[in-house]
Amino acid sequence: MRMSLGLAALVLVAGCNSSSDPFAGGDGGAGRDAGAVVDASTGGPDASGPENWPSTPEPRPARLVILGDSIAACSTVGGKDNADCAAKKLHVALETSNPGLVYQNLAVGGAVTANVPDSQLAGVTTGPGHVLVVLTIGGNDLSPYIFQSDATTQAGYDMKRPTLLADWERIFAFFADTARFPDGATILMNTQYNPFDDCTASPYNLSALKIELLHNFNQELVNLARSHAHAFIADPYRRFLGHGHHYNVDTCPNYMAGAAYWMGDLIHPNVTGHDELSKVWTDATDHIFATSP
Numbered sequence: 001m002r003m004s005l006g007l008a009a010l011v012l013v014a015g016c017n018s019s020s021d022p023f024a025g026g027d028g029g030a031g032r033d034a035g036a037v038v039d040a041s042t043g044g045p046d047a048s049g050p051e052n053w054p055s056t057p058e059p060r061p062a063r064l065v066i067l068g069d070s071i072a073a074c075s076t077v078g079g080k081d082n083a084d085c086a087a088k089k090l091h092v093a094l095e096t097s098n099p100g101l102v103y104q105n106l107a108v109g110g111a112v113t114a115n116v117p118d119s120q121l122a123g124v125t126t127g128p129g130h131v132l133v134v135l136t137i138g139g140n141d142l143s144p145y146i147f148q149s150d151a152t153t154q155a156g157y158d159m160k161r162p163t164l165l166a167d168w169e170r171i172f173a174f175f176a177d178t179a180r181f182p183d184g185a186t187i188l189m190n191t192q193y194n195p196f197d198d199c200t201a202s203p204y205n206l207s208a209l210k211i212e213l214l215h216n217f218n219q220e221l222v223n224l225a226r227s228h229a230h231a232f233i234a235d236p237y238r239r240f241l242g243h244g245h246h247y248n249v250d251t252c253p254n255y256m257a258g259a260a261y262w263m264g265d266l267i268h269p270n271v272t273g274h275d276e277l278s279k280v281w282t283d284a285t286d287h288i289f290a291t292s293p
Helices: 005-013 084-095 141-144 152-174 208-226 236-240 271-288
Strands: 061-070 103-105 131-136 185-191 231-234
Touching: 061 084, 084 103, 084 131, 084 271, 131 152, 141 152, 141 208, 152 185, 152 208, 185 208, 185 271, 208 231, 231 271, 236 271
Parallel strands: 061 103, 061 131, 131 185, 185 231
Antiparallel strands: none
């Protein structure tokens, strides 16, 4: 279903639950508004509102499971157990209020969404103890289109959307299985940040269509999270705007004088970027587990 961002926003804010929308979910988001919210300042999703957080705190976690791609595998900052890795920083932060919290990072560089249910879930430790699952996935599903034509990009995105939904449903079903997780699981999804700051500028010249489709993809992730119980959305997208490859281009819409550069290469964060990503996650978990108002 191809739609402009404006139409997509109207449909999703209204809580689209039509079978024609492959990302429309059920009504499992107890205590939350199932509709997604558009951030008028960027045109992208606003995942930061109070409707994203549970009406009652999630159970305290006994295990932290990290799944996904090279962002979570921390390929540019020394790996999964390095002190600069955002996932490890989250583990350290959570362990202060959850002594003995087990850290299991199964993220793999180059992973696409299908790799999570196809291979990574097989390595997840099951059994007693509430589980917090953090996923960074989707970037490798989209990155092949960075330098392709708009027509190829639109066609590829339209074709992938139903498959991505099916992959996410397999992930949700796995963690909803009380035989595997008798004490339940909390899933923290992530929007995809734009390494190019939502700006069409040299040398990358990311087209307006590709920026729009990234907004659409993130909006759908927000809506998907809000339509499943115990699933929440962290928002690196908004945090990273103005700190990507066009951070010093003053004609870009998210330019901020004196902003720091958070990219380690074309796609991955540097040490500062990982520190900021960890802050996005700790802010989210503070709300999910009600360690802050």
